[in-house]
Amino acid sequence: MAFRLMAEPGLAEYSEAVSGVPDDVPGRLLLTPSEPPMHRMSRLVLLPAAVLGAVVLTAAPALAAPSGQDVTWMQSIHQGNLAEIAAGNAAQRSATTTDVKQLGAEFVQQHTQLDSALTQAAQQLGVQLPGSPTPAQQQGLAAVQRNTGQAYDSAWIAEELGGHETAVAITQQELQSGSDATVRGLAGTALPVIEHHVAQLRTAAQKYGVPTSVPAGSGGQAADDELGTLGWALTGVGALALVAGTVGLARRRATTA
Amino acid sequence: MRSARVQHLVLVGAGVVLVGSGVALVRTPPRADAPDIGPPVAAAVGSPSAAAPTGPADAPTPPAGPLAVPPPVTVSLPRTPGPVPLVPVGVLGAGALQLPERPTVLGWYAAGAVPGGPAGTAVIAGHVDSARYGSGPLRRLLDVQQGDIVEVTDAGGAVHRYAVASRTSIAKPGLPPELFRVDGPARLALITCGGAFDRRTGNYADNVVVLADPVP
Numbered sequence: 431m432a433f434r435l436m437a438e439p440g441l442a443e444y445s446e447a448v449s450g451v452p453d454d455v456p457g458r459l460l461l462t463p464s465e466p467p468m469h470r471m472s473r474l475v476l477l478p479a480a481v482l483g484a485v486v487l488t489a490a491p492a493l494a495a496p497s498g499q500d501v502t503w504m505q506s507i508h509q510g511n512l513a514e515i516a517a518g519n520a521a522q523r524s525a526t527t528t529d530v531k532q533l534g535a536e537f538v539q540q541h542t543q544l545d546s547a548l549t550q551a552a553q554q555l556g557v558q559l560p561g562s563p564t565p566a567q568q569q570g571l572a573a574v575q576r577n578t579g580q581a582y583d584s585a586w587i588a589e590e591l592g593g594h595e596t597a598v599a600i601t602q603q604e605l606q607s608g609s610d611a612t613v614r615g616l617a618g619t620a621l622p623v624i625e626h627h628v629a630q631l632r633t634a635a636q637k638y639g640v641p642t643s644v645p646a647g648s649g650g651q652a653a654d655d656e657l658g659t660l661g662w663a664l665t666g667v668g669a670l671a672l673v674a675g676t677v678g679l680a681r682r683r684a685t686t687a
Numbered sequence: 688m689r690s691a692r693v694q695h696l697v698l699v700g701a702g703v704v705l706v707g708s709g710v711a712l713v714r715t716p717p718r719a720d721a722p723d724i725g726p727p728v729a730a731a732v733g734s735p736s737a738a739a740p741t742g743p744a745d746a747p748t749p750p751a752g753p754l755a756v757p758p759p760v761t762v763s764l765p766r767t768p769g770p771v772p773l774v775p776v777g778v779l780g781a782g783a784l785q786l787p788e789r790p791t792v793l794g795w796y797a798a799g800a801v802p803g804g805p806a807g808t809a810v811i812a813g814h815v816d817s818a819r820y821g822s823g824p825l826r827r828l829l830d831v832q833q834g835d836i837v838e839v840t841d842a843g844g845a846v847h848r849y850a851v852a853s854r855t856s857i858a859k860p861g862l863p864p865e866l867f868r869v870d871g872p873a874r875l876a877l878i879t880c881g882g883a884f885d886r887r888t889g890n891y892a893d894n895v896v897v898l899a900d901p902v903p
Contacts, residue, residue: 641810643784644862646880664706668709
């Protein structure tokens with residue numbers, strides 16, 4: 431319930447100073463004496479309201495809970511951190527170029543740092559974080575791992591570009607519409623780090639140049655093969671005629687001999 | 688008796704001719720032709736002098752104003768059932784784009800522009816067909832029309848719409864670097880294979896490039 435209250439815009443500012451909850455916070459209204467007097471109500475009728483008010487007051491520390499946006503960002507960026515740490519470790523084992531190995535090491539170190547601050551805040555704020563990267567992130571890394579040699583490094587860079595650009599977008603979103611000051615602070619710290627990683631990845635990708643061709647077909651199903659089919663048909667009929675003619679000639683020679 | 692001999696000789700002669708022409712036809716490569724429509728790629732994307740083919744590293748920080756667009760996750764093609772999944776892809780040493788093996792998964796060139804972004808050509812490519820998995824949705828690129836709508840959905844759920852403006856066949860390997868610009872007008876390039884198919888090597892001779900402009 432505190433969750434839904436916090437989803438109201440503008441409440442974030444109050445979340446840290448519970449003792450000084452301002453008068454316009456919903457829920458506080460129930461106990462405010464300046465409410466319109468309820469002349470006709472008996473004390474018994476007022477009792478549930480008082481109880482409810484007390485519940486709201488005791489639940490007040492929960493007002494510090496972050497908004498839905500804050501929680502979504504914390505969970506998503508945590509999964510991103512986990513994915514990038516896993517990818518960084520994988521690069522140190524499997525990459526062929528020192529560039530990518532170094533990038534991997536740097537990612538592991540910096541995303542571990544970002545993530546330890548994040549998990550600490552999540553604990554304080556009572557936000558549950560997922561234990562592993564998303565299925566899509568896991569599939570992406572698994573697909574990268576199926577490559578060898580230079581193809582591994584190129585695939586790793588592409589996968590990491592995708593992951594980091596997603597992280598930039600969701601972190602900008604948190605900075606724009608997040609509520610909790612602590613969470614926004616974390617996003618503010620993370621953004622330049624992730625943006626720097628994107629820049630490093632783009633520089634690394636540049637060494638491979640831009641594509642000059644796209645090897646985008648190997649089956650021939652899209653190609654019109656009517657001539658080929660006609661060719662096989664003609665060859666078949668021709669072969670039959672050839673065999674029949676030759677057999678006829680040979681038989682004739684045998685009978686005349 | 689003499690006429691029977693002639694008949695058999697005619698049969699043998701016809702057989703030789705038929706087998707010869709049959710083999711000649713079999714040896715003719717099958718084709719997946721896609722006639723060019725609209726302005727050619729170079730003209731449509733911009734002149735090479737204005738291009739910055741090696742540019743992306745210089746401008747890593749997104750502008751402070753608009754939010755960055757997340758990477759694409761699916762693309763919907765004209766007359767194709769359902770959205771087709773996308774994965775980020777890079778380049779191999781020889782300049783070939785590294786594509787997903789299955790024609791039913793397409794690649795987004797991650798070092799290029801992002802679909803829905805403010806500038807540059809976002810590149811999506813994939814196999815038109817595969818010896819192992821058969822043909823895929825990009826076969827439709829061979830017969831798209833000008834004005835056909837292509838929709839790209841990003842990781843945040845936003846849909847970016849494009850209208851097909853042109854189609855150009857380019858002999859491999861000859862894709863112009865302007866096609867991979869991260870600056871210049873915002874566009875979408877869809878790339879697959881076409882032209883003559885070499886059965887022996889399992890390769891198409893051309894790349895088919897479809898350019899599409901953003902639809903507001």
